[in-house]
Amino acid sequence: MSDWLVTQGPAAGRRRPRALSPFREHLRDTFWFAPTAAMVSVLAVWLAAQALDTAIVDALRENGDYESLADLLRFAEDAKTVVNVVASAMMTFIGVVFSISLVAVQMTSGQFTPRVVRLFVRSRITKATFAVFLATFVLSLLVLTSFDTTDDPRKATTLPLVQSALTLCMVALSLLLFVLYVNGTLRLMRISHVIARIATESFRTVAAMPPSASGPDADGLGEPTAWVPYDGRAGVLRDVHIARLVRVARRHGVVLRLVPLIGDFVLPGTPLLAVHGGAAPPMGALRRTTSVGVERTFYQDLGFGLRQLCDIALRALSPAVNDPTTAVQALDRIVQFLAALSRRPLDPAVHRDRDGAVRLVLPVPGWTELVDLGFTEVRGCGAGSPQVSRRLLAGLDDLLLLAPPERREPLLRHRELLRQAVEETAPNATDRAFALRPDRQGIG
Known part of the structure; x- marks a missing residue:
């Protein structure tokens, strides 16, 4: 951590x-x-x-x-x-x-x-x-x-x-x-408590994540020697039974790598697990190691909290609701969540057996993917609201101060795209200057 x-x-x-x-x-x-x-x-x-x-x-x-x-x-x-x-x-x-x-x-x-x-x-x-x-x-x-x-x-x-x-x-x-x-x-x-609950659940997911690893653990597996297709009904990959998959991989002397991300929609016949170092375990041994349902859950799903916060902000910015203050409250938590991840390694999560050997590799969303999830849709819908654009700029500036240099590119990209969108939306120079002035409260 x-x-x-x-x-x-x-x-x-x-x-x-x-x-x-x-x-x-x-x-x-x-x-x-x-x-x-x-x-x-x-x-x-x-x-x-x-x-x-x-x-x-x-x-x-x-x-x-x-x-x-x-x-x-x-x-x-x-x-x-x-x-x-x-x-x-x-x-x-x-x-x-x-x-x-x-x-x-x-x-x-x-x-x-x-x-x-x-x-x-x-x-x-x-x-x-x-x-x-x-x-x-x-x-x-x-x-x-x-x-x-x-x-x-x-x-x-x-x-x-x-x-x-x-x-x-x-x-x-x-x-x-x-x-x-x-x-x-x-x-x-009350929306403030709902947003706070979503943020709390999201941080619990982050805290429960195992340490990430790069190098030979996650990148040196080589080409897969076999594939395990998904043979259940179509749905959202909710979670995997980590302990059971590690036991199966240890018993058969292989390394298993989950192909889809937690939260992806999986179809029967598509690759579910990549096998490294041997033949694929029998399907009977892999039974009840994955859970597929109709909706995503916070458990093991790093991006689900951001998805919900973005949905709340988008609903608030819709013409039928027109509530930019709620969007700003959601942006507060989005920035908080990304700030907590700004220096955390986001390489694939590696799980080992009792002897310390790598047995299971689970992919996690990268920094760029999480930043895009948190800001893309809100930026597109909130460019015409000075309250949202000002809060979004302040959040991007805060993240630029916290993120290491190699993670600043997506933040700078969203900042430039927001500036362009505001200039197209507000033709008046005074309105543009006001909308592009960072403010952590949006408009005071």
């Missing part, structure tokens, strides 16, 4: 995070897992609470304490009314939360970009709220089945005392999570 990223990135002072396995990362992109796990867990907790309630009633009956049992029966009647209310109210709460989520997703995807819907899907507070609400509803139904219909304390077999207390605790937790959920949803509907 470069010194600049360590000192300037959002993860400054922290240890490099351990990358999640692809399976765990894919679970974070699903919405069904957390509620399902919560309902299964609450079933186990209910069984334990029911056993504890039965043990309490048996102990009182053995001691002949029927007066206490009679008091507990009266308490159970009151608790049953409360649990009935909870069971009916939780479904209403679930409907409210679901409605709020749908409205928030619709508004943010229409105003910012459809790709921000993923932030709602990955939101921990949203998943926790749905999970606890559903678990509370299931628990209340289970507790209702435990109430004894007898009025005679000598015939009572079970009284859901612990279960009722547990239900009330779940209700209190549900109310707390509902407040946190509303607060979190309102934050995700």
